[in-house]
Amino acid sequence: MAQITLAKGLNQGLRAALEADPKVIVMGEDVGKLGGVFRITDGLQKDFGEDRVIDTPLAESGILGTAVGLAMRGYRPVCEIQFDGFVYPAYDQIVSQVAKIHFRSQGKIRMPIVIRIPFGGGIGAVEHHSESPEAQFAHTAGLKVVACSNPVDGFHMIQQAIASDDPIVFFEPKRQYHADKAELDESVQPAALFSSRVVREGSDATLLAYGPMVKTCVQAAQAAADEGQSLEVIDLRTLSPLDLVPVVESVRKTGRVIVTHEATVNLGLGSEIAARISEQCFYSLEAPVLRVGGFDTPYPPSRIEDDYLPDLDRVLDAVDRALAY
């Protein structure tokens, strides 16, 4: 069985999708000959041709706007946005067009578009290259939003997203692209796309994470175990719709929950999740739902990004606070 990185998982997933359906089109800046700045589309243009793996002009609004037309014509565009901070020129097309056309056409027109966005920090990059804009899309009715956290999920989730008839914003934790390897066993049936998953069981408190924070939370749980604390970690995977079934079950068991993300805390995913948990698990809670995330400042210069990003210590600090109630 093959050991693959997240980059490889996504690459193989895209390849499988291109093979499975001739209507799938990959498009974005530098995705062709270069294979993308992160090499996620490496080799795809060579094998599937320039009509299906398109180096686009340098215009994000153009990428998404033409994707709408291609989708209306029966194609399934997979659009790559080079970095999180460069999605905004396309924001209008995504929010006002992609998200609304199915609704406005009373279901007559579908928008099977996947918008791939490498997100998150920790790579020592300059500004606009380390942001976490997922809440802005999750807040938009008409868009589905998911985030993968590991190579195997990358492989399956990208194919599931492309097969979906709804528009999906697909977040990929860029600092994980080439970080860890995992074993891909294609005979194992993948979980449903819009489902969250317990990745580590525990009984004292529940850590919720997605994308790059999953690894941080698993490490935090390992560190806590050394101190006799048993933490459960859930990889949310889907941000809109949320799948809180495993979360509610977990919170009923632990009574304490900490939501983590790199994005700013103010009106982040954690806010919605905290509200829903307090609605659905009020009598199980032993402590208020705590949130650990980025401060409400623009992403800082990279030399101090380690201070800005929620790390193991900040997660454990929140665990201690939750346990102190």
Place this chain on the structure above:
Amino acid sequence: MTDSVHAESGTAPGAAEAPSTEGTDLGVVFGPGSPAVSDESGTAPVQLLTPEGERREHPDYSFDLDDEVIKGFYRDLVLTRRIDAEATALQRHGELGIWAQLLGQEAAQIGSGRAMGPQDFVFPTYREHGVAWCRGVDPLHLLGLFRGVDQGGWDPNENNFALYTIVIGAQTLHATGYAMGMQRDGVVGSGDPDKDAAVVAYFGDGATSQGDVNEAFIWASVFNAPVVFFCQNNQWAISEPIERQSRIPLYQRAHGFGFPGVRVDGNDVLACYAVTQAALRRAREGSGPTFVEAYTYRMGAHTTTDDPTRYRLSEDLEHWKLKDPIARVKAYLVRGGLADDAFFAGIEQEAEAMGEHLREGCRALPDPSPLSIFDQVFVEQTPELAAQKEQFAAYLASFEGAH
């Protein structure tokens, strides 16, 4: 300096028809309907100094300043290349996270940068290290962004040089708005050459595909804003060749927006100077925007993280090396006996000193305090942010002594 260049264009054909200008009227020379744009010969760039270092005449542009000025340009070119090489080396040594090299684009930047007056204002991309040099920005300040200690360490109002903009094309609209402000402040078309001002917006060939850039063209055109759109067509947008952005020579786009466009040899510092000077004069006197396409080549990688061998041929690079922007100035100076060994040795010495300044200065650039970010978000600190700062300070303090 400005005055002697003014004299330059008295010979320009079409200048007689131009209503209120003694300078080259680009609107007449390259304006809509001009034969220059519709036939292929129009795509030949303006060149005043050949790759071999020979001066050339051009019907519309000339460089009339004395050789001391050219020697000054040579110094600028060499020091700029040194800044670039030193920063590249610092990145290799782990002192910078990334660096955007300008190798090959020195003449475009020095020529245009030196054409400006102190009253003009610049909106750069992330690659305008040579222009920054001309504006008097300490090159050390440029390193901060790439080292990750700040997001632009200079005061834009000190040298009339805005912060670097990484989001492709956004700054062209800022430039246009700034120019509209100049119009309202009465510093455009006043007739006083020391007072009249203009804006130069820098951007790349790839950027011309962005909506923002096209909107900037429309705004500047409609409001006749004093902007020079200075496009460095270095043939590449990361891995994508210019053919992926345009089917026509870029400068010809200007006509569709209603203002003149001109293509200049971007590796010829004299031509870049003369063309920018003419475009600036047009803008300052109130005749509106001009598109300058500096035809050049990105001789290095896109940035230090890029690997151009994946997408382009090394023959192209070899071909462009023959058009090196510095070698031709040196050839001109040497052939004409205009500069002696002592001159070149002196500049070499200056370059060494610059290298040392950057190496030592870069390592000494302090990391910002993690708490400082809370103070820079707003003019008026919010209670929420103040509370976050306080909590974070307490959190950081809890580690002190613990380790």
